[in-house]
Amino acid sequence: xxxxxxxxxxxxxxxxxxxxxxxxxxxxxxxxxxxxxxxxxxxxxxxxxxxxxxxxxxxxxxxxxxxxxxxxxxxxxxxxxxxxxxxxxxxxxxxxxxxxxxxxxxxxxxxxxxxxxxxxxxxxxxxxxxxxxxxxxxxxxxxxxxxxxxxxxxxxxxxxxxxxxxxxxxxxxxxxxxxxxxxxxxxxxxxxxxxxxxxxxxxxxxxxxxxxxxxxxxxxxxxxxxxxxxxxxxxxxxxxxxxxxxxxxxxxxxxxxxxxxxxxxxxxxxxxxxxxxxxxxxxxxxxxxxxxxxxxxxxxxxxxxxxxxxxxxxxxxxxxxxxxxxxxxxxxxxxxxxxxxxxxxxxxxxxxxxxxxxxxxxxxxxxxxxxxxxxxxxxxxxxxxxxxxxxxxxxxxxxxxxxxxxxxxxxxxxxxxxxxxxxxxxxxxxxxxxxxxxxxxxxxxxxxxxxxxxxxxxxxxxxxxxxxxxxxxxxxxxxxxxxxxxxxxxxxxxxxxxxxxxxxxxxxxxxxxxxxxxxxxxxxxxxxxxxxxxxxxxxxxxxxxxxxxxxxxxxxxxxxxxxxxxxxxxxxxxxxxxxxxxxxxxxxxxxxxxxxxxxxxxxxxxxxxxxxxxxxxxxxxxxxxxxxxxxxxxxxxxxxxxxxxxxxxxxxxxxxxxxxxxxxxxxxxxxxxxxxxxxxxxxxxxxxxxxxxxxxxxxxxxxxxxxxxxxxxxxxxxxxxxxxxxxxxxxxxxxxxxxxxxxxxxxxxxxxxxxxxxxxxxxxxxxxxxxxxxxxxxxxxxxxxxxxxxxxxxxxxxxxxxxxxxxxxxxxxxxxxxxxxxxxxxxxxxxxxxxxxxxxxxxxxxxxxxxxxxxxxxxxxxxxxxxxxxxxxxxxxxxxxxxxxxxxxxxxxxxxxxxxxxxxxxxxxxx
Numbered sequence: 001x002x003x004x005x006x007x008x009x010x011x012x013x014x015x016x017x018x019x020x021x022x023x024x025x026x027x028x029x030x031x032x033x034x035x036x037x038x039x040x041x042x043x044x045x046x047x048x049x050x051x052x053x054x055x056x057x058x059x060x061x062x063x064x065x066x067x068x069x070x071x072x073x074x075x076x077x078x079x080x081x082x083x084x085x086x087x088x089x090x091x092x093x094x095x096x097x098x099x100x101x102x103x104x105x106x107x108x109x110x111x112x113x114x115x116x117x118x119x120x121x122x123x124x125x126x127x128x129x130x131x132x133x134x135x136x137x138x139x140x141x142x143x144x145x146x147x148x149x150x151x152x153x154x155x156x157x158x159x160x161x162x163x164x165x166x167x168x169x170x171x172x173x174x175x176x177x178x179x180x181x182x183x184x185x186x187x188x189x190x191x192x193x194x195x196x197x198x199x200x201x202x203x204x205x206x207x208x209x210x211x212x213x214x215x216x217x218x219x220x221x222x223x224x225x226x227x228x229x230x231x232x233x234x235x236x237x238x239x240x241x242x243x244x245x246x247x248x249x250x251x252x253x254x255x256x257x258x259x260x261x262x263x264x265x266x267x268x269x270x271x272x273x274x275x276x277x278x279x280x281x282x283x284x285x286x287x288x289x290x291x292x293x294x295x296x297x298x299x300x301x302x303x304x305x306x307x308x309x310x311x312x313x314x315x316x317x318x319x320x321x322x323x324x325x326x327x328x329x330x331x332x333x334x335x336x337x338x339x340x341x342x343x344x345x346x347x348x349x350x351x352x353x354x355x356x357x358x359x360x361x362x363x364x365x366x367x368x369x370x371x372x373x374x375x376x377x378x379x380x381x382x383x384x385x386x387x388x389x390x391x392x393x394x395x396x397x398x399x400x401x402x403x404x405x406x407x408x409x410x411x412x413x414x415x416x417x418x419x420x421x422x423x424x425x426x427x428x429x430x431x432x433x434x435x436x437x438x439x440x441x442x443x444x445x446x447x448x449x450x451x452x453x454x455x456x457x458x459x460x461x462x463x464x465x466x467x468x469x470x471x472x473x474x475x476x477x478x479x480x481x482x483x484x485x486x487x488x489x490x491x492x493x494x495x496x497x498x499x500x501x502x503x504x505x506x507x508x509x510x511x512x513x514x515x516x517x518x519x520x521x522x523x524x525x526x527x528x529x530x531x532x533x534x535x536x537x538x539x540x541x542x543x544x545x546x547x548x549x550x551x552x553x554x555x556x557x558x559x560x561x562x563x564x565x566x567x568x569x570x571x572x573x574x575x576x577x578x579x580x581x582x583x584x585x586x587x588x589x590x591x592x593x594x595x596x597x598x599x600x601x602x603x604x605x606x607x608x609x610x611x612x613x614x615x616x617x618x619x620x621x622x623x624x625x626x627x628x629x630x631x632x633x634x635x636x637x638x639x640x641x642x643x644x645x646x647x648x649x650x651x652x653x654x655x656x657x658x659x660x661x662x663x664x665x666x667x668x669x670x671x672x673x674x675x676x677x678x679x680x681x682x683x684x685x686x687x688x689x690x691x692x693x694x695x696x697x698x699x700x701x702x703x704x705x706x707x708x709x710x711x712x713x714x715x716x717x718x719x720x721x722x723x724x725x726x727x728x729x730x731x732x733x734x735x736x737x738x739x740x741x742x743x744x745x746x747x748x749x750x751x752x753x754x755x756x757x758x759x760x761x762x763x764x765x766x767x768x769x770x771x772x773x774x775x776x777x778x779x780x781x782x783x784x785x786x787x788x789x790x791x792x793x794x795x796x797x798x799x800x801x802x803x804x805x806x807x808x809x810x811x812x813x814x815x816x817x818x819x820x821x822x823x824x825x826x827x828x829x830x831x832x833x834x835x836x837x838x839x840x841x842x843x844x845x846x847x848x849x850x851x852x853x854x855x856x857x858x859x860x861x862x863x864x865x866x867x868x869x870x871x872x873x874x875x876x877x878x879x880x881x882x883x884x885x886x887x888x889x890x891x892x893x894x895x896x897x898x899x900x901x902x903x904x905x906x907x908x909x910x911x
Contacts, residue, residue, distance in 0.1 A: 022131040023174035026110070027140045028225070030180060030217040031209065033189050036140035037061065037108055039179045041070035044106055044138060048073060053103040057130075058092040060108045074106075082115045089115045094126055097135070104136045111145035111163040119587070121600035124165050132591065141165060143221040147311055148270040151263065156216045159208050166310040167270060170224075178225050183214040227274070250278035253331055254340040256308060257284060258301035261342050265373060266304060269340045270311045272371075281334065282308035285318045285326050321504075324360035331368055339365070343374040408450035412458040415442040420465055427470055435470050436487050443495045451506065452499030459495025463488045526649055535657045539569035542622075542650045547571035550639065551627050555607075557585050558620040558654070565589050565621065576606055576625045585609050585621045592618045597626070598640060610643055612651035619654045622647050690724035697721045723768065733795075748873060752785045753793065755818055755825060755894075762797035769805055774813040783818065786825055787897045792870045799863040800829040800890055808833035808887060824876065824896055830889040835882045844880050844890075867892065 025043075027036040037059060048054045056076045061067040077097050079090040091114055097105055107130070112123040120126050127137050144153040147164040154160045170176060181189075190209055254269035256262045266282060273280040284301065305315055320326040331339055343358050362370050419442060423435055430438075439462040447455035467477055471484050479485060543554040554571040565586050567577060577585075584602045588595050588609040596605035607625035611618045624643065697717040700709070709717070756779050763770060763777075797816075804814050808831035815830040836844065845868040871878045871892045878892035 022134050022136045024127065024131055024137045024139065024169070024172070025175040025177065026170055026173045027138070028170075028176050028178050028221060029140070029142050030221045031142055031144070031186065031214060033186055034179050034181050036142075036179045038064075038067050038070065039177065040106060040108070040138050040140055041067065041074075043177075044074060044104070045070060047104055055097065055100060055102040055105055057097050057105045057107045058090075058109075059106055075102075077105075080118075082117050084115050084117065091115055091118050092123070092126055094119060094129060097130060098133045101133070102135060104138065105130055107137055107139045110139045110141045110169070111165045113163050117604055119602050121603055122163075122165075124169050125601060127169075129591070141170070143217055143224065146170065146224070147307070148267045148274070149220060151267050152220070153217070157208055157213045166312075167274070168310075168312055171312075176225065176228060178221060180218060180221065183211045183218070186214055187211070250276045250338065251334065251336045252276075252278050252280035252338045252340060253327070253334075253336040254280065254282050254308070254313070255284075255327060255342070256282050256301070256304050257342075258297035258304070259342070259344065260300060261344070262304045263307060265340055265342050266308045266311060266313070268371075268373060269313070272338070272340070273312075278337075280313050281316050281330075281336065282313040283316045283318060283327060283330060285320060285323045287319075287321050287323060324357050324364065327361060328364055328368075336368060338369040338371060340371045340373065343372050408446065408454035409457055412442060412446045412450075412454055413461060415445065416458065416461050416465055420469060424469060432470055432484075436466060436491070439466050439491065440494055443491065444498055447495065447498035447502040451503045452496065455495040455499030455502070456492070459492045462495075463491055466491075533657065533660065535654065536569070538650075538653050538657060542646070542653070543569045543571040546622075546624060546643070546646055550624060550643070553607075553625045553627075555623040556620060556650070557582075557589070557623065559589070568620070577623075581606060581623070585623055589618055589621050594640070596623070608640070608643065610647040612647055612654060614651045614655045616655055619651050619658070622650060690727045694721050694724040697724075748789045748792070750787050750789055753788050753790050754785055755779070755783060755827065758790060758794050759797060759816060759818075759827075762794050762801060765794075765798055766801055766805075769802060770814065772810065773805065774811075776813055776815045778815070778817045780818065780820060783820060784825070784896055786894045788874055788894055789870075793874075793894070796867045796870050796892065797827070797829070799867050800892075803863055803890070804829050804831035804888075807831065812887075821893075824893040826891055826893050828889050828891040830883050830885070831887040832885045833887045835886060836880065836888055838882075841880050841882075845878065864890070 027040045027043075029036040041059070044054050044056075054074060056071070056074050058079060059071070061071070077093055077100060080093040080096075082089050082091055092107060107123065107127055110124050110127060114120060114123060114126070120129070127139055130137050143149065144157070144161050145163055145165050146167060148167050150161055150164050187209065250273075252269055252273050254265050256266065269280050269282070272278075282305065284305065309315055316330065318326040318330060327339065327341075330336070339361065341358055341361060358372055362372070416439075419438060423430060423438060427435060443455055443459045443462060446458040464477075467479065467484070467488070468475060472480050539556045539558075543556055546552075547554045553576055555567060555575050555577055556569040557565045558568045560566050565582070567575065584596055584605045584607075587602065588611050592611045592613055593601065594608070594610045595601035596607050596609045597603065598608050607623045610622045612620045612622055622643070697720045701714065701717055704714075759777065759779070763775065801814065801816075808814070812832040815828075817828045817830070819826045819828075845864045847862060847865045867890075868878050871894075875895050876893045878890065880888055880890045883889040
């Protein structure tokens with residue numbers, strides 16, 4: 001029989017209605033052989049008949065004729081062939097399926113573990129990539145492969161399933177179709193060889209496929225299906241506003257450690273959170289003692305945290321010596337209603353010695369429900385794991401051998417021998433009490449220098465030597481006075497306590513140093529990135545900081561103009577990037593997900609690759625290849641989290657610079673548009689006016705056939721034409737001069753010039769303009785020559801005089817004053833008219849800037865900007881200020897040449 005459930009509409013809205021995101025349909029069964037693949041192919045044939053573009057990505061028929069018959073007519077994507085340990089295996093070709101981009105792809109056996117060398121570690125990750133590409137997927141799954149049910153299946157069947165799928169895959173499925181048959185029918189199929197070959201079938205029926213196991217798995221499948229139906233009903237009631245007993249918000253917390261037993265706690269917490277529709281946290285506490293754990297324990301902790309993250313938990317790390325207090329403090333802060341904690345398999349004596357975390361949590365919970373789950377360590381976890389997959393492959397985890405140093409024990413022995421040699425001749429003078437106190441010194445030194453175990457060994461050695469040489473009867477290990485036994489116990493206790501405290505302090509210092517280095521590095525990097533405004537310098541700083549902190553080679557890859565990922569920065573000249581590594585980095589950039597070493601995606605890569613992601617999208621990829629270690633350890637979760645923080649800072653810095661560049665471009669475009677508008681307005685006014693006067697005068701002269709105009713009138717018309725042409729000429733020259741200044745093409749033709757001559761020529765050029773104006777010129781006698789471009793400085797004076805005339809009353813005086821300073825010559829042009837507001841004095845030299853004036857002033861607003869450019873090209877300065885006569889004075893300076901000053905001084909001495 002087949003049952004179908006549909007996902008919660010709210011979940012569907014969040015998971016599958018995203019633009020370009022595919023939908024997944026899971027054919028769920030209680031065990032292998034119930035007909036999941038057959039049902040999937042039947043549904044695919046129906047879709048094909050409806051006109052849907054269906055392809056087979058990967059289907060395992062296991063040689064069943066009735067299943068193979070359903071393949072007819074369905075297009076097949078060729079599989080990718082991978083070599084592993086001398087054998088060839090077939091895996092789905094993801095790139096080919098995505099390139100084909102069908103409407104529906106069939107991918108069998110969702111819980112399959114991919115061959116090393118595949119892009120992803122698990123097949124469900126392949127399916128997630130297909131969904132992200134907008135391809136709908138049909139797939140199959142047995143209930144025992146669901147991650148949260150893994151320990152329950154092991155308890156019922158006695159078989160530990162190694163290949164699991166996170167619950168979120170089924171939780172976000174658009175459809176779940178349950179495929180079910182009775183246990184008797186399934187066992188009959190086994191006997192007929194329709195599931196396994198006869199030999200394997202007989203073995204399977206003895207172990208896994210027993211009627212009780214099959215019934216239990218069927219019940220689990222039905223319960224999961226019923227839960228989905230109930231979720232659908234609740235969603236329907238919520239959408240349609242139907243009143244009902246809604247559950248109050250619950251929040252669960254599960255306590256995680258490096259123990260393999262924590263995996264069971266995590267699965268239990270997931271099941272409870274699912275049943276109660278509650279949020280849940282996975283919490284671990286780092287203490288001084290736990291910081292010195294072996295690499296195996298650290299790997300086990302990282303594995304447990306990855307499992308919790310896959311199952312949807314929020315990971316929270318705490319640091320402190322009191323585990324129970326830290327757990328309860330977080331529970332109260334996060335409003336946790338239930339805590340799930342495991343009762344470790346410890347002896348009563350050890351609990352009395354170290355205290356019970358579980359008892360303390362229960363005693364101080366105060367309103368928080370505590371679920372205590374007892375259990376024992378699995379013996380198999382202490383041995384190398386043998387993972388058997390569906391195809392018979394196996395992987396053996398090699399135990400990590402810890403190296404021991406015998407130097408501390410040798411040094412402790414030498415200290416004890418030296419102390420014994422020194423105190424033996426003085427034992428009658430010192431007495432047993434003082435000698436016993438002296439033997440505490442090596443114990444304290446060993447504890448401070450080497451830790452707990454060397455301190456305990458040193459204390460034990462001290463007890464033996466003290467008893468043998470200094471306790472009557474001498475040179476025996478017997479004791480006449482029982483009080484010496486108390487001294488021995490005190491000596492051993494001192495060794496244990498001081499060694500423990502020394503270990504804890506050393507671990508805390510090491511941990512604090514590591515944390516301080518990480519925080520300091522992050523702070524230093526953020527400070528450097530904030531101060532730098534160049535992309536190359538930002539990338540160089542990022543690569544250097546990460547390489548120094550994590551001891552590895554770092555590369556930063558950014559997209560070029562065509563969107564292709566290219567290397568932009570490397571921490572060393574010889575980087576590790578190859579074509580295969582660049583392909584991994586490109587995948588990370590396109591998908592926005594981390595991959596490479598230490599992850600379950602493209603895990604055989606040399607380096608770990610992280611996307612530099614911001615709200616604006618992925619900015620690039622950060623890659624780090626850790627230097628090889630003796631143990632060959634892979635990247636741990638703490639390093640990945642630290643690199644995530646680095647990647648976040650780097651992404652924000654890169655994005656900030658890109659946004660700043662875009663802002664500058666936008667500003668430049670806006671400024672260009674503003675200048676274009678101003679130039680257009682100026683052209684329309686300043687060219688149209690003189691052209692109109694020229695056209696009018698020329699038209700009058702051409703139409704004067706009867707010589708109506710007198711000679712004086714004709715002269716006035718010709719004068720009008722001349723003035724209009726000169727005005728247009730000045731305007732065009734200003735535009736050309738401004739273009740030359742801004743393009744950097746202005747070349748100075750410097751010669752020795754007399755300022756008095758330049759002023760005279762400029763005044764003559766404006767003879768008509770200055771004809772009706774009083775002109776006051778003040779030039780001191782014996783003025784030095786200046787080295788300047790005669791024509792350009794003349795143009796400056798012409799522009800200044802013309803500007804002074806425009807912004808002054810018709811009969812007001814214009815003043816030109818020259819003054820010699822020690823290092824330069826100042827030339828000032830002043831008028832009598834309206835003052836300029838103080839805030840606008842610095843703006844008068846901007847392009848196209850024109851003051852508001854009651855006078856009818858024409859012009860382009862380029863004259864003073866050209867003056868500023870020419871004067872600054874001469875290494876001079878120019879400024880404007882209001883004068884005492886009610887007008888404005890514009891002053892500019894030209895530097896005097898030292899060479900000329902020396903010549904003038906010599907000439908004066910000769911004279």
